[in-house]
Structures are given as C-alpha cells and as structure tokens.
Amino acid sequence: MALRIWNTLAGEKQLFESRGDPVGMYVCGMTPKFRPHLGHARLYVVADVIRRTLEYLGYGVKHVQNFTDIDDKIIERARSEGIRPDEASRKYTDAYFEAMARLGVRPAHEYPTVTGSMPSIIAYIQGLIDRGYGYVVDGDVYFEVARFPEYGKLSGRTDEEGLVGARKELEPGKRDPRDFALWKRARPGEPSWPSPWGEGRPGWHIECSTMVRDTLGDQVDLHLGGRDLLFPHHENEIAQSEAFTGCVPFARYWVHIGVLQTERAKMSHSLLNFTTVDEVLDRFEPAVLRLYLLGTHYRAPMVFSEDGLRGADRGLRALRAAYAQEGDVVAQLEGRAADALREFTAYLEDDFNTAGALGILFDTAHELNRAVTGEEAAPRLRGVFRTMIDLLGLPMGEERPAAAVAAAPFVELLVETRTALRDERQWVLADRVRDRLRDLGVVLEDTPNGTVWRLDEGAR
C-alpha cells in the first residue's frame, strides 16, 4: 500500500510522490497573541502524526513551522497587557512550545519568524513589484490579482462578486477588491521597519511565501494549515509564490485540517469562545487530549465536548493496561500481529485516517489482554502494539496531575491502613475507606500486586 493524501488543490485523494529527500513540510504556525487553544492543538497534533507517518514509511522529513510574530492582534494584546509587542509575541511563543511539549508534539526543524525575516520579505516584495505583480500606493504595497490569472485555483473562488462579498467595500488605493497588502504603511505608535516604500510592516500573507522559499526552496511537497486559512491566506500565498518564482505548483499537496468548534461556532481567539490547552491539561493528562483529538478524521469538523474528553480518558486507561501487560510464553499470534500492523498502517496511509487506525489499536489491545489472560503472551503482538502507539505519539507513561501529587502521601497512608484492615478481614471498615475515598474522587483498585489508586477523571 502506498500513501495517499487528499490534496485540496486537486479536490481528490492522490498518490503521494515526493520530489526528493527530505520531504519538505511547511505548517502554517500561529500568531502568538494568546495561549494556544484546542483548535491549535488539533492542527499541530495532526501535523505531528502526519510527520510520524511519513517517517515510518521511510521518508526523511524537513518540517518548518512559522510564527507570525507581528500583526494587529499582537499589538492590541500587548497594549492591553501594558507590554511591548515583541514581549507579547515572545510570551505566547513560549506558551506554544510549553503546550506542545506536553502534548508530545515533536519540534519542527526550523521556526522562522516575520521579524527575523525582514530583509528577505522586503526583497521578495521588491521582486514582485519588479515582475509587475505589485504596485505602490502612498507607502502601501498591494499585490495585483488581475495579473495572476490562476488566482482562485485552490479555493475555487473565481467570481469577483463572490470574492468581494456583500459587506466588503473597495478600499481606497486598491485597483481591484481582490488585491491584498504586501506591505502596510506604518501607523503612529506601532512597530515598523524601514523599506524602499517607507516605514511599515509586512502584510499578512507575504511572510509565508518568503519563509517557505528561504527554508524549503521554490516548491514544497506538503503545505498544512487550518481549513480556515484556505481563503484568502493560502490562495494569496500561491499567487505570491508562483508569481515570484514561476515554479508551479508552489505546494504539491495542500492539506487542510478541519476546524474545532464549540457547540455553536468555531473556536477562535476573536470570538472568545475558546478553551486553552492549559485549561484542559489542568484536568486531563496530555495523552487524553491527544487520543481525543485523533478520534476524528482530520478533515472533518469536530465539535469539542467535555464528555468526549472523559470517554478518551477511559479509553486511554484501557490502552495503558494493555501496554503494561507482561508475559513470557510465546504465542501463536505472529500472523495476527503482522495483519494488525498492516491494517493499522493502511489506515494511516489512506489520508492519515487516525480514527480508523484507532479501531485497530483498540482491537489489538484487546487481543493482547486476551493473550495474556489466557497465559499466552504475545511478544510480537506487544511489539506491533507499541509501534502503533508510537505512530500516534500517545504517551503511555502516566503523568499525574498536580492534585494527585499533592494528595499522594495522604492517599498512600489510607491505602496502607486499609491494606492492614483487609489483612485482618475487616471488610466493613476497609470498604468504608474505599467508598469514602471514591466520594472524594479517589478510585482504589485491588490487584494481585497490591492496591493502586488514581484520581477519577474530571475530578482533577
């Protein structure tokens, strides 16, 4: 089986053929204007699994992800916090790295930034002007969409009326409503950089075109991003890049990750309806969130729910129990192990179908438990199970939440006492301790190896 990917540009699933080694993978990074929310987590966890899958299949991958570290929202945010814009972007870039490390998202190879790419961006804009695609109006520079006939090939928006929308007026200075800013003239009190067109800063889309070229060349294999960036951001990126380099297509495979929504609307910073990664990780282990996010195919929209998280918590526990199984008798499960791994990777190779793959993972966990329970250990099955876990990047080591760490000495004292009671067959008292702890959100399990405990999910 070979890797097939749904390419937004083609509107169909295509066989993946790399241009060379390593595969160039560019992921549209975040604008660090606040702590990352669950929508970000979904995108970057999916990107991480895509990269793991490629590497498993034997591809070398060069993963580049940017930070758009200067824009209106960052300036706004910095003002409200009484700090400088660069301090704000630094702060939330750090928050991003912290959250992703907890989620087991492997770092990209490079993280270019707008402020760190200024000379390159200016040269790129000048290049577009020189080639006749850009025009200057009083310190602003615009991209002239009419000069790029291919415009709209990614989003399917070719109709000018549809592009403009009912509400949007033609801004003064623009020749065409579709034209977009490459460089924005500085406004008083805002950070700015010198340029041939005067003080200002880059428009929103140009940084990606520039940074892709600087880090990965004129063409990338994979370009990933949220579905909400499809238009206008990615459409504009294509226009800029192909106009500048003449290399078509700019990105061979466009992969768009569906948005995460709350009950009624998309989760976003501007709607203030988001849940941050931190908020979830205060109460659930990172592996729970990761498992939850991978339970829906990446292209489908996903509605965030607390119940879903609790379900994932239970599911994770089952996987972890299977993961921890020990055994030493060789079983006749060699064939089954190979089948399971083949089925699992077939799902991942078919447009990164993590939800389908999870089905096989759970099947395998059950088989493993069965094999061990039946005194038939399955070393090979255990091996493929661990391979699957790694491909999805699910941490199997338990990370005890802060509340559990704090409670540990006291809970352990009670467990000790209860064990003594059980040794004396004082069942009523022993059960009372267990029941009372249960009421407090502490679950006790008596196993052949002693009593283990954990905090109930959601009660963290």
Add this chain to the structure above:
RNA sequence: GGCGACGUAGCCAAGUGGUUAAGGCGGGAGUCUGCAAAACUCCUAUGCGGCGGUUCGAAUCCGCCCGUCGCCUCCA
C-alpha cells in the same frame, strides 16, 4: 447573497458500489474477586437526515429538499 463541507446506534466515530455497517464511551447480563475495580465473554443500528433516481445490487453515485457548520473580515 456567493462558494464549500458535513448529517451513520443514547453520545463520539470509521466505512465512498457487493459477505453478518469497524472501534470508543455509556448501558445490560455473566466469569473472576471477600465485595468492588480492572481484565475477559456475550448483548446493545433489518438500518446510515428526508424524498426520488441510476444499478442485478447504494450508507457509499446523481437530483431535489431539510438541518448544522465553515469561508467570503482577524483566525489553526
């Protein structure tokens, strides 16, 4: 208004022409256990938003309708 996506059991969610429609959560019965928990066994959609159509055959293809969401403005 324009463009697009989606609608599968109580909930979540795979499945894109052909055996009995994966898997998870929840629920029910049982094995094990001092009792529980975990694990294990079994059960939980004659049906895939609705109505038509194509086909020997459709959740899967086509049309219309209903509903939800996204983009068209900052957004991952």
